[in-house]
Amino acid sequence: xxVGTQAxxxxxxxxxxxxxxxxxxxxxxxxGGAPSTAVTRLRSLWRLLVGREGDVRRPIAFLVLGVIVATxxxxxxxxxxxxxxxxxxxxxxxxxxxGEAFVIMIGxxxxxxxxLLVSAGMLIAWLTVFHGMPGGLAVVVTLAAxxxxxxxxxxxxxxxxxxxxxxxxGVYWGFRGVALLIxxxxxxxxxxxxxxxxGIAGSAGGVSNLLIISLAVVVVAQVVLSLTxxxxxxxxxxxxxxxxxxxxxxxxxxxISVFAISAFLAALAGIxxxxxxGTIVPSxxxxxSLEAIAAVILGGIxxxxxxxxxxxxxxxxxxxxxxxxxxxxxxxxxxxxxxxxAAVLIVAGLQARAGRLVK
Amino acid sequence: MATDAATRDxxxxxxxxxxxxxxAVTAIDDVxxxxxxxxxxxxxxxxxxxxxxxxxxxxxxxxxxxxxxxxHGRPVxxxxxxxxxxxxxxxxxxQDLAMSPDLNVWQNLFLGEESRRWALFLDRRAMRSRAREVxxxxxxxxxxxxxxxxxxxxxxxxxxxxRGLLFDRDIIMLDEPTAAISVAxxxxxxxxxxxxRERGKTVVLISHRLEDVLAVADRIAVFAAGKIVSVAENKxxxxxxxxxxxxxxxxxxxxx
Numbered sequence: 001x002x003v004g005t006q007a008x009x010x011x012x013x014x015x016x017x018x019x020x021x022x023x024x025x026x027x028x029x030x031x032g033g034a035p036s037t038a039v040t041r042l043r044s045l046w047r048l049l050v051g052r053e054g055d056v057r058r059p060i061a062f063l064v065l066g067v068i069v070a071t072x073x074x075x076x077x078x079x080x081x082x083x084x085x086x087x088x089x090x091x092x093x094x095x096x097x098x099g100e101a102f103v104i105m106i107g108x109x110x111x112x113x114x115x116l117l118v119s120a121g122m123l124i125a126w127l128t129v130f131h132g133m134p135g136g137l138a139v140v141v142t143l144a145a146x147x148x149x150x151x152x153x154x155x156x157x158x159x160x161x162x163x164x165x166x167x168x169x170g171v172y173w174g175f176r177g178v179a180l181l182i183x184x185x186x187x188x189x190x191x192x193x194x195x196x197x198x199g200i201a202g203s204a205g206g207v208s209n210l211l212i213i214s215l216a217v218v219v220v221a222q223v224v225l226s227l228t229x230x231x232x233x234x235x236x237x238x239x240x241x242x243x244x245x246x247x248x249x250x251x252x253x254x255x256i257s258v259f260a261i262s263a264f265l266a267a268l269a270g271i272x273x274x275x276x277x278g279t280i281v282p283s284x285x286x287x288x289s290l291e292a293i294a295a296v297i298l299g300g301i302x303x304x305x306x307x308x309x310x311x312x313x314x315x316x317x318x319x320x321x322x323x324x325x326x327x328x329x330x331x332x333x334x335x336x337x338x339x340x341x342a343a344v345l346i347v348a349g350l351q352a353r354a355g356r357l358v359k
Numbered sequence: 360m361a362t363d364a365a366t367r368d369x370x371x372x373x374x375x376x377x378x379x380x381x382x383a384v385t386a387i388d389d390v391x392x393x394x395x396x397x398x399x400x401x402x403x404x405x406x407x408x409x410x411x412x413x414x415x416x417x418x419x420x421x422x423x424x425x426x427x428x429x430x431h432g433r434p435v436x437x438x439x440x441x442x443x444x445x446x447x448x449x450x451x452x453x454q455d456l457a458m459s460p461d462l463n464v465w466q467n468l469f470l471g472e473e474s475r476r477w478a479l480f481l482d483r484r485a486m487r488s489r490a491r492e493v494x495x496x497x498x499x500x501x502x503x504x505x506x507x508x509x510x511x512x513x514x515x516x517x518x519x520x521x522r523g524l525l526f527d528r529d530i531i532m533l534d535e536p537t538a539a540i541s542v543a544x545x546x547x548x549x550x551x552x553x554x555x556r557e558r559g560k561t562v563v564l565i566s567h568r569l570e571d572v573l574a575v576a577d578r579i580a581v582f583a584a585g586k587i588v589s590v591a592e593n594k595x596x597x598x599x600x601x602x603x604x605x606x607x608x609x610x611x612x613x614x615x
Contacts, residue, residue, distance in 0.1 A: 227480050229473040232462070236470055239459035246420070246453065248441025248471035306461035 059299045059315035062348070066322045074329045082325070084208075090321035091214035092117070092269035092276070094314045096288065097295035098221045099265030101313035102258045104296050105225070107238040107305035108157060108164035110259065112171025113266040114288040119175040120146055120270030121280040125188035128196045135197035143267050149175075150263025154256030164259075172289060179282040187281030194278060201275035210272050214314075217265065221310035234258065238305020287338070294341055295320050298348045319344065369431070371396040371529055371561050372417070372447070377426030379412055386412040387423070388585035394530065399552060399562045401572035401593070404582030405605055410565045411454075413582070414534050417563075418451035419443040441471060447530070450523030454535040456515040460508040465490035467507050468522055493525045494518075497551070512540035513547055520551055523560070531555055532563040537571060549575050569598045581605055 049061055070077040077083075096113045103110040124142045127133040133141070149171070156167045182188075190198070202209050225231035233254050236244040245251050274280045299316030301308030323340045326332075370393035379387040387409050394400055404410045415421040417428075419437045428435050430447050443449040458467045465487045474482040474489070490503035499517050501510065510518065516536060523531040533552070537545040545568070552575045555562050566572050572579060573596060581589040581604040589604045 229475065229481060232466060232470065232473065232481065236459040236462055236466075239461035240457055243457040243459050243467075244470070246440050246451070246457065247467075248439070248444060306459070 055300065056309045056312045056315075059312040059319070062298060062319055063315045063322075066319050070322050070326050073326060076329055077322075077325065082329075086318075086321055086325050088208045088210050089276070090317060090324075091208070091210040092273045092285075093288065093291060093295065093321060094214040094317045095217050095265050095269040095272065096292045097299070097313045097317040098217050098310055099262035099269075100289075100292040101221065101296045101299065101301055101308070101310050102234065102261050103164070104293070104301050104303065105234045105238050105305045105308065106255060106258055107241070107303075108255070108258070109293065109303075110153075110164065110168045110171075110262045111289050111293075112153070112168040112175060113262060113269075113292055114285050115172050115175035115179065116146055116149065116263055116266035117270040117273060117288065118179045118280070118282060118284050119182070120267035121274035121284065122179045122182040122188060122282060124197065124271055125190070125195065125274055125280045126182050129188055129190050130183075135195070135199075139197055139200075139271055142271060143264055146263040146267030147260050150260035151256055153263065154259035157259060158252040158255035176282070182282070185282060187279055189279040195275055197271065198275050198278065200272060201278075210276060213268070213272060217268070218310055218314045225310055230254070230257075235306055239307070291320050291341065292317070294345050297345060369396060370394060370429070371431060372449075373429040373432075374417070375427055375429075377413075377416060378424045379416055379421060380424050385585050387416065390426070390585070390587050392580060392587060392590065394561060394563060395578075396529075396561055397556070397559055398577040399556050399564060399575050401576030401579040402563065402565045402582060403567070403569060403572055403579060403601055403605065406567070408582040408605070409585040410582050411534060412585075414451065414532055414563070414565055417443070417532065418449060420451075444526070444528065445472075448526075448528040449530045449532060450520075450526070450528040452516070452519040452523070452531065452533045452536060454538050456512065456519055458507045458515060458518070460506070463504050463506050464494075464501060464510070464518055465503040467518060468493075468503070468525055472526060489525065490521075493521050496524065497521055497554075511544075513544040516540055516544075516548060517551065520555070523555075524558075528560070530561045530563065532565075534565045535567065536564070537566060537568055545571060569601050573598065573601070 049057065067078070096117060099113060100110055120142050123145065124138045127138040127141060128135055153164075153167055153171060156162050157164045190196075200209055200213070204212070225234065233244065233249045233251075236247070236249060237251050237254055241251055273285065277284070295316035296308075296313045297303065297316065298319050299308065299312035299314070301313060320341060323344060324337055327334055327337050327340065372394045373392070375391040377387050377390040378385065390409070390413065402410050402413065412421065416423050417437070419439045419442055422438075428437050435447065437443050437447070440451065444451075459470065462470070468490050469486045474485045476482040476485075487503050494501050494503060494517075497517055497520070499514070501514055501517065507515070507518070520531065520533075533548075536548045536552075540548070549571060552562055552564060556575075562575075564572060564576060573593060576593045579589075579591055579593055579596065579601065580587050581591075581601065583605055591600075591604075
């Protein structure tokens, strides 16, 4: 149970002959060639490579493994142009995964991010194309609208005590509907000159703005989670909400702000997506809520929250992206994507479980 | 209004005519009590006598339906755990010792009252070293950087009490401090309580282990059916005396 003795406990569990590994068994240098010591060594190597549950080393290990496998399957994968387009094309997935990471960190869930994403995309297209609103203003209006929605969701979860699963399932259906309503079920395309906010998908000095935005989101999120009191409060709420409340943490306010953050990032992702795609249809990004959730779990934040990193969630998003990319490169029918993501998720769940057993 | 009991050092906290109902149940029924500065006040009573409810009202976790609080003679409102902690210097150590298992010791110690730098950021180094100092003062070898999930019940108890010392609270309230830890460690808890008293802290101790209360308390308040039936100086009191007060006071006087 305790980490301090986990190496020894793990070795004993592994059932080496007579459980020979002593308390010092976790020190790689200790002992000769007894099988139990070898097991212990393997375990300490495993721990060194992947760390505790929630440790950022796990998603890194996953990602490295994914890149290697992808390169073996199809060497085209590792070409810089492919890597670059992989990162750019999935920048919005990274952004919604970060929003999802905040929500899952407190032990809640947000099923609605894809619908907010597509609604935000429809809204900004509608504002700029049909109403001639300047791009900058439309961005601000869209983000602000999303924050209002997020605050409402947060209030329903934190104050009215409706489970986040239920509220955000409502958001999922409701805002897919809003996206359909905005232009009478039709998509919106700009005139031949493109969206007025299309520069968001442009590039500066050869680096895509989308990449820079998503990177900035990841960095800010990680700083918030690891270096600020707010981040500590979120982890404490996910870890033990009662203890957090007794310590004087305003858990309701923290929860509400978390859903606002998620909605804000979903709208930002919607703006990025729309700028990148150059058009928006109400049926876009179907299934991306689940991909974002998968990314967060792959990234090492447990479903119950309390630990893990934003960087991990971003790496998890890249894992999902690699799977999607492989499917394209291999020419496999895209429906297999779902099966692959499912398989990887189960593996991720298994490794978290295995980690707990080792402890 | 100042009570006669204020002879020792004056009450640090007084409650008068406190009432708390949960639906049809009156958990606290017109309770008045002075908590004197620097004393160890024991609170005993049968299950459901209102001990824990009383503490939850003092800690701000629950709100009374009637009654008033005075802090150093000045009327105060008790609104939330954070407010009682910061404004009234009351540190509550709960029976279940609930902590955030994913956070480490210093993070738990400072949770809700983090030291900051540049207004926005955690001052991790300051918190870690301050936590180490306080834990050392308490003669424990707990590493401030170790995850709380690694700690034993007794160590959690010490960490919870350390919170009170860290922020120099006046009053430390312990709800059944020996309930969540092994009997062998119960002596350590009593030792901790005595050392808190030596530091001039006021300690309120709730326990159903009457021997423990008799071992450390200066005064003992006996709860029965939501009322205080007796507040006695702990001089020559025995377990039998307390049992008699706890159960003899009831209508019918039945034991059980």
